[in-house]
Amino acid sequence: MSTSFVVQYIVIALIVLASALYAFRKLAPALTNRWMASASIRFSQPGHAAWVRAFGRRLQPKQATGDCSDGCSTCSACGPKPPASAKGDAMPLEFRPRQR
Structure with a gap:
């Protein structure tokens, strides 16, 4: 096997x-945030080199700010919106005959 194939397989x-x-990360955000937090804690300990601690700080997940764009799903306020008919804004359907 040539070197180009090895490089190609590594890139793939x-x-x-x-x-x-x-x-x-998109399908299980809570689980990956827990994993990132635990890795961040391990890398950020004082006994490690400065670049390892900096990497640990970079791994630290964003904290929820209570904003609806966080996706934290703790208050259930960011869930799916109710259909328009449940709000009272229902628009009636109008059926018209086909034009010939």
Whole structure:
């Protein structure tokens, strides 16, 4: 196997890994936030080198600010909107015959 094939397989593996991590983060945000927080705590301990502590600070997940754009889903206020008919803003359907 030549070197170009090895490099090609490594690049493909990195792309697949990045895609899987992105999808996992989108599908399970609470779980990945817990994992990122625990990794951040481990890397940020005082006994590590400065670059390791900086990496740990970078891994720290964003904190929920109580804003509806956080996606924290703690208050259930950001859930799906009720249909228009439930609000009383219902618009009646109008059926018209086909034009010939």
